[in-house]
Amino acid sequence: MSSRTASVDALRWPDVATLPRAIRLRTAADERRVWHAVGRLPLRVLLAGGGPIGRGGPLMEVHDPHAFFRRVASGGLTGLGESYMAGEWEAHDLVGVLSVFAEHAATLVPRPRGRRRGVLSPRRPAGHRTYALPYNPPYDPPGELMALFLDETLSYSSALFRGFPAEQHLLAAAQHRKIDRLLDLAGVGAGTQLLEIGTGWGELAIRAALRGARVLTVTLSRQQQELARRRVREAGLEHRVTVLLRDYRKVLGRYDAIVSVEMIEALGEEHWPQYFMTLDRLLAPGGRVALQTKTMPHDRLPASRTTYAWTRKYISPGGQLPSNEAIEQIVTGCTALRPAERAGFGPHYAETLRLWRERFTQRAADVEAFGFDETTRRMWTFHLADSEAGFRSGALDVQQVLLTKTKTAP
Template sequence: MRTAEPGSIAGRRMDVNPELWPDVVDRPGASRARTALTRALVRRALERLPLRVRFPDGTQLGLGGPLVEIHDPDAFHRRIGTRGLIGFGESYMAGEWDAPDLVAALTVLAGSLAELIPAPLQRLRGLWAPKQPGAQRNTPGGARDNISRHYDLSNDLFALFLDDTLSYSAALFRGFPATWPLLATAQHRKIDRLLDLAEVGEGTRLLEIGTGWGELALRAAARGAHVTSLTLSREQRDLARERIREAGHADRVSVELCDYREATGTYDAVVSVEMIEAVGVEFWPVYFRTLDARLAPGGRAVLQAITMPHERMLAARHTFTWIQKYIFPGGQVPSVEAVEQTVRDHTQLAVTRRDAHGAHYAETLRLWRERFTERADEVEALGFDETFRRMWTFYLSYSEAGFRSGYLDVQHYLFTKENPSR
């Protein structure tokens, strides 16, 4: 199998599989003028940031702070000049730059994201920023493909860095810094809080949109609830069913391979944990109308949702990002304002409560990232190459930095349906 060598890490050349990673292997062409402009814009941005950016010739930019090592300046600038932030991430995947403390460096960048691009270019974003591909639209068929690309990678992969609950969402800790032995307890604390908000107990008819690997359904069933859980991931469905059967709750929990739009029936409560991020802007009204339609009068819907500032969401909602290209195709993080406006305009639901827990997600991601790094050899043994491991490290670090900088937050929402005649 042919390989190429687009990058180097501290003097070591990386071999990248061109069939798996064509855009990482491919160094985009750029005119001299465009490359020169990119260099000037990058230099202008870096000079004002609390970073130390070091180039192979000894040049150093920044005001001091976390170190960023640029191993291949030409490729680094060409990727950014032609592909923007997608190119920035691909350059890391290719080994063209690195950082001893990647989270710290990305936290600086995330906290300054709105100021990194000059205002004139920001206003012209619609002309230069790549558009989301139509193939990633979250139609019923598209959503299945998008979900499968992430969640059907390998149950064994996720088990390597998640705790024994296999919960793949923000935990809720009692204090910081969090430690690995407390992660499972913190995940149960989060799940129990969501179930308490939804008033799930003996006899509750509960609809869960987004199964994960079944931990919430298990804890709801232990309370005496009857749970219908929906997922589009075959891998998750199969393992969730196995875990539920082994726990003795198969008579109380049904896990179905089913799009939320295809759900039927009426429920006392609906819970959905970090599912809205996979819905897509176009389908937010449909998603919330589904919650409304499935919820009985007097019922309660509870969401755990990642959010971002409204202005940044508006700027990014139609552009194609690195995270969409490589990690969550079709995804889009909403803002608090977008969630509440959509609920107000399209449903009979009322926003009864909202609590933010962004710092808890930063700690959750740190524990996952450290675990993933510690078990890199086991990840490799599963067949995931170095480019994949750099991609996944960048994703976990990128996400953690988003929460640490305040660019991202995570909310617990309670919606109630008190006035069905409205």
């Protein structure tokens, strides 16, 4: 094991601090097959203690080849992420490298193992379950860490830019543009009774209140509730905004409009029907629901249900990205809601993630100052780059969806 790996906190990051046991590999040949597969990629891979491999492209520097190839052979793309967290490899163009791995994932899987898994990630552990409560992950990112890369709106979701490439000083305006577009879609104006599911840090609720709406916003994060309340108070909008620590399923009443930004992904697929039925119950006749959600292609959904991808393991344990088709099937099958409009803007998410990652990199010293270890810094760097690669490649999209209400449910 390399000295870099040995420095990882074994209690907090057990699967990063230690290498997978050799017995977990089908044979030693699996590791060699991955080695040869990487050598056929459009990458330049510089191996410590050996020559370069690959066919050209973004440069990847592997400090501990044995650890790297064992992790990838055992854990696929999840192992790739854990190897990065352990400091076993680096890349100046991290997004470029991850895009190559994502694009060629199927060819890296040692056969017949890859056919059994379907993608280059281990299967979800038998005891792993999504969470019964919406957005209740065991790792609720501290506000101090999030503030290192978010803009002053503290919006942790895709912005909407006027053009590319975007610049750091334009990010806050782009977040307001995204929020305004969603509020316009929901028809929010003076006198609107608005429900927001998932408060975030309060920017959308404040923006809606400035239009004259009366806003109830609910969250399960106490730190988000506290900061959102403070921001609402500082904006002088306490008479228009109520921030509750509450499960959205326990909300009562009827609302003219409901908005929710990137909330569905945190629920887990088994909770999607209840989520949309709750929206149906809470929406007044003639009301409008405006959602923003990340999406994946529908044909990838079956495989994603059973795999234990890196993001699910470290960032969103209970999460699952929906597809447009899945949303439409659930909505039309068990509610009186109907899809009315949908607009995708995936490239804007890629730009948002790029700006976040650049800002986070620039403030690397502050990560340690706030008490976060090096593995946490590398985890978030990898997450931001991996997500950006997904949106740049078109493997992921982000949608704003309008649902309107018919008279009766099916």
